Amino acid sequence: MRSLNIVAAALTAAVTVTGFGSAALAQSNDPDRWLTPTMIDARASMFMPSLNYLTFQHMDQMFATRSVAAGDSAWDLPEAPMSLEGDYTILGETTDLEGALERTRTNALVVLKDGAIVYETYRNGSGPDTRFLTFSVAKSYTSTLIGLALNDGLIDSLDDKVTKYLPEMEGTGYDGPTVRDVLRMRSGVAWEERYEFGSETQLTQVHDNSLVAYRYRWCDYAATESEPGPNAPDAVFNYATLDTSVLGCIVERVTGRTGAEYMSEKLWAPMGAEYDAYWIMDGPDDVGREFYGAGLASTARDHARFGQMFLQGGKANGQQVVPEEWVREATVADEGYEPFAPGAPMGYQYQWWTDAGSDVFMALGLHHQFIRVDPTNNIVIVKISYTQEPVGRDEENEELFAQITAKLTQ
Template identity: 85%
Template sequence: MIPLKRLGAILTASATLMSLGSVAKAQSTDPDRWLTPTMIDARASMFMPSLNYLTFQHMDQMFATRAVTKGTETWELPEKPMSLDGDYTILGETYDLEGALERTQANALLVLKDGAIVYEHYRNGSGPDTRFLTFSVAKSYTSTLIGFALEDGLIDSLDDKVTKYLPEMEGSGYDGPTVRDVLRMRSGVDWEEHYEFGSETQLTQVHDNSLVAYRYRWCDYAANESKPGAHAPDAAFNYATLDTSVLGCIVERVTGRTGAEYMSEKLWQPMGAEYDAYWIMDGPENVGREFFGAGLASTARDHARFGQMFLQDGMANGKQVVPAAWVREATVPDDGYEPTEPGSPVGYQYQWWTDARSDVFMALGLHHQFIRVDPTNRIVIVKISHTTEPVGRDQENEELFAQITARLTQ
């Protein structure tokens, strides 16, 4: 595959991309609508710092999508408002709550305590029905789909090799690791997850070719271009969005359905989601796949339901939705797997981040998106942000969360 340069080269390539037969036929009503220079430009520019507060709210206008449809019954979360007013200290500076949210570039903050909404606030034109793209928060959902497939007997064992379910991965970097290795981001595949959009990093090349230009799928890259890395499978943690894409393709293969369909049937409807969600795609409808590693758009309330369900060992809306054994296995670190490396404050289980100092576990996304589950204090915090930097501002958010927790538990 020839990697695309950033914006200028992407736009130059658009005429060629529109001539590719398998892609050009993607939309029967308007085959080129996702491949115009304007649309390619929009996808390339989605992280623009001055506008990402808005683009993160409207990804369905830039990407082909698949809907995760809700059911007829909604899990009604009780509302018991509590004041979170007061001073907050963020990196040594003092703010009121609104100032702290501005300082941490929040679009939304929703807090559950004991299963009830105690605080809910939306900013920058968003609201309860806004479906935000929350990037790698999606990984925790994709992991849950693997759990369902295991429970349904469609995956025999997490210790099966990836190639048992995706034989096209033979000869690639994924010829060797098990499903469990991939869940733990210990596939051993050669991958560098550097968020330097505008550069020539490996992640940027796949991002540009797949998500921006719709030239190939993430799993195409895994099957055709991935190679073994310096470490054997299970030997070392290496965060890789490519791993999660492979998990999603396993779900597709063993269920014979799209990820969105399976998620709707097994999770979204039984959980009692209030709104449809959607996955952004790495290509138009007839060739694209859900971007399983970072492409789910949902409301803050439905993210909160997902977090509360995991806090309740898989119970939602009065019924067991996710097997309790899977919740524990996915979120409680095994001996030797936490922290991710010596001295790190975090661990990683099955596509959930863990806190090496407590029983907190989190779904985290680029540009500082959080579903933070605190079993000891019975608190779920959903924070949706639009930070200028893609990573690197975890401390200020942890300080905010600690002070919110203190107010709710004093």
Template identity: 50%
Template structure:
């Protein structure tokens, strides 16, 4: 009798359930307004929230479930990385306290960490259900890979000189703030165009609006605003970090590559010669036949393959028994454009610089390929920093300095 009454009550409850329980997800007004998007509403919502602290440990290694992608396939022999596994038996100091590397992992929101010394892996660790096959979002580490692609195009004569005006290769930029700006100045983030890299989504400016339209809604290509941006500073005078500069470099690579795509050019010139062990991929800013690779911040790869990039750079452009990129390009692109104030990072050509010798590919919310040729150190850290958390970034800098100075027994 009790089971019968409970069953009847359940049927009655279901019968009068309010229809609002079946309502579709509602997008924030910043996304819902503007041009109609064919991306499913639920996917737009996930993309809108992908950087949030409560989900980014997962989303930063699941980008192929949120976006259309374009593969950068591996091919040929894998560059085998020798090992000398070792405990990280050092400490580092931060804000008056001393910590161990084990404490560092959780304190700085780590998904995966790899340390190399003298070309050998001494430490490799995967957290939060990731593993060696997991492909992690590189965010702006992708800018440093784009720099390599420009270097390849220069070596092949597809680009005649870094001091050529970029609009001589991309005539659609004539009349914009990029007219007359050299390729070198764009590489150095000194284009002078009026594009503030500010992601205040409550009050979206040009960069936040571009993120919404290109990446969340796929209603326009990420590089499109470059065609109409105005000039704010004289080219070459002011360093101003902005992803649109790297998007323009991607358009340049695409244009001079002989009918190729960024992904296929990268596969041919970098990923295969590097001896990568897994395919990488770019997220796209639109569907097949329309979208382009988000080359400013959208490449994904495994922890070890990011380490291979770092080791290649440390070895002067040599990887897997061959010279992949010239040592001259490695030196030029990783040299600071001007001396940085004491204790601050400098900037080269899409690479950040640390002090006299070290440099890094850095990505949003804690992605690092750190290289110190002087101490023969490469560190790759893939993270899920909370948005705008500079504390984790500062602590990671302290760890990297300690790891670089450390010598395994």
């Protein structure tokens, strides 16, 4: 499988909530708003295949959120329309463009070539102002916040231990790995990112308790329940949404601000985002944190701006927003780290996936969300999907991207 960054299993409507009996189980001062049975059931049912095309567009009506404010000056992307019409062959079946978009269950597609929007479409009631939740695409944004905090001198070194910034992690699975280890998903923490519907897997338990029932925060779990796994830090790649949550909490600690506030000031406004984004929370505003591993909702065009900024070495809206050195370090796999496992087609750097056969790098998310950056062809593709399956339909998307690229470069 190519897209391994899946952050939540589809949940049954009946959620079994388990608690840890600690101070971390803070409850909202406004339980009528977020903790009613109806709201808990809605959050538990957000992956329902027949409705996820819609729920993924309206997460702010089910979750507590925190806004990421855009600035006064949007980055005006030029438009240079190019036709993408013609035949597309997806898994051996030939169809037209609309058929390919339906086959791959597409809500939105934005394509940039040479810095201009060459194609843009919205489907299923969405539009340019729709803020889609794109799940683990958020990991690449959280990584960028780490890079900005490093550039601001708030993080001394990526080789510092996590416990230097989060001393409450001492004695847990995060007592040992460095910030760099966590960025690479090589923390060594005992974590199984497994998705089985209605199961009692570790991921499902934390998801149900934090995001669904608002019983505790992801970072509270890391600080009270995480344990070292069988592998030492940096030894083995093990995809863990819990790692990204810890990165986000490092950002909070070193900046003294919420992740949304820091992101607005240092990234979203300077980049020239057109619309406010928002993070869904793992609790009401008085106790919750941004769901750093998979909780950012943004318009497709603003995702495209983010991808184009990385394609341009961190430059956007007339200024250097992200240090060029960080862009390279975050998206180009170091020797020995690609592929992430023997024979795998992909690598993993700092919360970005890399293609072992090219210079393409991607932010990927549950249910097949993509920010695909192709430096060789100067193309950025944002695809927002609503597949029934959370993972496993990567080949058809790769075929679509290859045929779009061919039409733009022939």
